[in-house]
Amino acid sequence: MSKPNRDRFDDVPRSSGRVGAHRAEAPGMNGWIVLLWSFVAALVLIIGGIFGSLVVMGRITLFPEAVPTATPTPEETGVVDTAYSVLILNATADEGLDEQMRETLINNGWAADVVFASDSTSQDFTTTTVYYVADEDELAAIGLAGLIGGADVQQSDFYAAMNDTEQKQLTVVIGLDDSANPPSSPEETPAP
CATH class of the missing domain: 3.30.70.2390 (Alpha-Beta Plaits)
Structure with missing residues (x-):
């Protein structure tokens, strides 16, 4: 088998420590973020549930029909009739x-x-x-x-x-x- 060609990265000294991409989350912060997102999700679900229940029960109408405005009944103005x-x-x-x-x-x-x-x-x-x-x-x-x-x-x-x-x-x-x-x-x- 042939040997691979050398490049400039072959000459980098090896050090003790982390090498490569480490995507691990910082310890200690993970619990608060999870708790915050859990709270937000629970709040959204509760509000959505209440709203959905009110819609189903008929207390809230999503698309109300236009109610025609009541036109006032005109008052009789009478007629001046001099024949009486x-x-x-x-x-x-x-x-x-x-x-x-x-x-x-x-x-x-x-x-x-x-x-x-x-x-x-x-x-x-x-x-x-x-x-x-x-x-x-x-x-x-x-x-x-x-x-x-x-x-x-x-x-x-x-x-x-x-x-x-x-x-x-x-x-x-x-x-x-x-x-x-x-x-x-x-x-x-x-x-x-």
Whole structure:
């Protein structure tokens, strides 16, 4: 067999010590690193398990469906309809409120012969209210209430007997909220 050729590494003196690549880990540090990686792995598994359980139980939705936003129901604004006759009753102690409201309605397009103003038998009605009889009269009542300053609107046939014509009628009862001198306490309210 032939002898291998010599090279420059053949002349390197042999020393006692390590020769070659030693990839052994440094002693003492290995335990802490293993413990840290074990802790991180356990934490990831615990968090993943909790999250997965919540998804399976339905407490968390991964891809929620878009919920349509609720559109607010538009408030009825009413229609000012001058074809209705209007009965105005002053249910306060103030004189002339019924005539002032009558003039307001006439100035807003009502004919003078279909707007009637009178005093009520009561003088302690609390809130100005527009009354209408039939369901189809509601929008006209809302329009009239808005025109006179935001009165309440109620359906009632109590005032229907006062209508001696065949024309549709709305009734406005002026309350203490529109009075210039409302009583300060219930004891001062005059008896009907």
